[in-house]
Amino acid sequence: MAGHNKWSKIKRQKAKEDKKKSKIWARLSREIATAAREGGGDPDMNATLAQAIERAEAENMAKDTIERAIKRGTGELEGQNYEPASYEGYAPHGVAVFIEAMTDNTNRTVADLRHLFKQYDGNLGKDGSVGYLFEQKGQFEIPVSETDELELFELVVDAGAEDLQTEGDVYVVTSSVDAFSNVESALEDAGIETESADLVRIPATTVALDESQTETVRNLIEQIEDHDDVDAVYTTLDVNGEALALDSDE
Numbered sequence: 247m248a249g250h251n252k253w254s255k256i257k258r259q260k261a262k263e264d265k266k267k268s269k270i271w272a273r274l275s276r277e278i279a280t281a282a283r284e285g286g287g288d289p290d291m292n293a294t295l296a297q298a299i300e301r302a303e304a305e306n307m308a309k310d311t312i313e314r315a316i317k318r319g320t321g322e323l324e325g326q327n328y329e330p331a332s333y334e335g336y337a338p339h340g341v342a343v344f345i346e347a348m349t350d351n352t353n354r355t356v357a358d359l360r361h362l363f364k365q366y367d368g369n370l371g372k373d374g375s376v377g378y379l380f381e382q383k384g385q386f387e388i389p390v391s392e393t394d395e396l397e398l399f400e401l402v403v404d405a406g407a408e409d410l411q412t413e414g415d416v417y418v419v420t421s422s423v424d425a426f427s428n429v430e431s432a433l434e435d436a437g438i439e440t441e442s443a444d445l446v447r448i449p450a451t452t453v454a455l456d457e458s459q460t461e462t463v464r465n466l467i468e469q470i471e472d473h474d475d476v477d478a479v480y481t482t483l484d485v486n487g488e489a490l491a492l493d494s495d496e
Contacts, residue, residue: 269472269474270305271302271305271307271311272474273348273477274298274301274302274305274307274315275302275307275311275315276315276328276348277298277301277348278295278298278299278302278312278315278316278319279315279316279318279319279327279328280319280328280329280330280348281294281295281297281298281319282295282315282316282317282318282319282320283319283320283321283327286320287316287317287319287320287322295316299312302315327350328348328349328350329348329349329350329352330346330347330348331346331347331348331349331352331355331475332344332345332346332347332373332377333345333347333355333356333359333370334370334371334372334373334374334375334376334377335359335363335368335369335370335371335375335376336363336368336369336371336375336376337363337366337368337463337466337467337481337483338366338367338368338459338462338463338466339453339455339459339462339463340453341453341455341463341481341482341483342376342379342380342449342453342481342482343368343376343467343470343479343480343481344376344377344379344380344447344479344480344481345359345470345476345478345479345480346447346476346477346478346479346480347473347475347476347477348475348477349475355473355475356370358473358475359470359473362466362469362470362473363466365466365469366462366463366465366466368466379449379450379451379482380447380448380449380450380480381447381448381449381450382423382445382446382447382448383408383420383421383422383423383445383446383447383448384420384421384422384423384425384426384429384430384443384444384445384446385418385419385420385421385442385443385444385445385446386402386417386418386419386421386429386430386433386440386442386443387416387417387418387419387440387441387442387443388416388417388419388433388438388439388440388441389415389416389417389439389441390412390415390416390417391415392438392439393417393436393438395410395412395417398410398417398419398438401432401433401436401438402419402421402429402432402433404432405421405425405428405429405431405432406421406422406424406425406428406429407419407420407421407425407429408420408421408422408425416441420448423445426445430443446478446480446491447478447480447491448480448489449480449481449482449489451482452482452483452484452489453482453483453484454484455483455484460483460485463481463483463490464483464485464490467479467481467483467490478491479491
């Protein structure tokens with residue numbers, strides 16, 4: 247029986263990892279299709295598309311899957327048209343929530359999210375209801391094995407970065423949105439590989455709750471993040487001194 251339990255645990259873990267991988271690929275396919283629709287299907291002439299393809303390749307997405315996503319975006323293949331969308335609201339205990347999504351049916355997405363908020367005594371608000379609490383920034387994560395901290399600091403600051411912190415085995419570089427491309431180019435030119443390079447939303451203030459309240463909010467946030475249309479969730483919930491944020495790569 248012990249062996250059976252161990253195998254069941256392995257299968258559950260594999261199913262969870264497969265679901266996570268599937269969600270990442272679905273998000274990247276939407277990003278590629280959207281970039282191709284808005285800027286054309288040639289990555290040499292469409293920087294946004296090139297970046298989306300690069301992220302997809304880093305996640306081991308098959309070449310033919312990438313090509314199909316491009317063709318859906320350019321109209322060569324029939325497919326759903328996804329549009330970026332954002333949603334704002336409050337989880338219980340006054341925790342602000344900002345959601346980034348890609349959807350082909352805003353009515354469905356709104357209804358689903360409103361239902362999730364209500365389940366936890368929260369509420370989905372109007373545009374602007376909590377957005378002012380979050381500042382958009384560029385953020386890069388770089389393995390510490392890639393480069394020396396001082397050399398990296400000088401490189402990214404010269405490119406316009408605002409901050410560099412060491413968190414465990416990665417350097418975290420923060421920039422303004424305007425400087426994001428400059429910092430990204432500087433890292434590429436220097437041959438420095440990044441684990442991630444994204445625009446994120448950082449809360450101006452955070453809310454600390456007790457253990458029970460924190461668990462309730464986390465459960466809601468995780469359910470929102472599991473929604474197929476949701477790409478990232480940012481909150482003002484303080485967990486161990488940091489704001490809780492979940493994205494589709496988590």
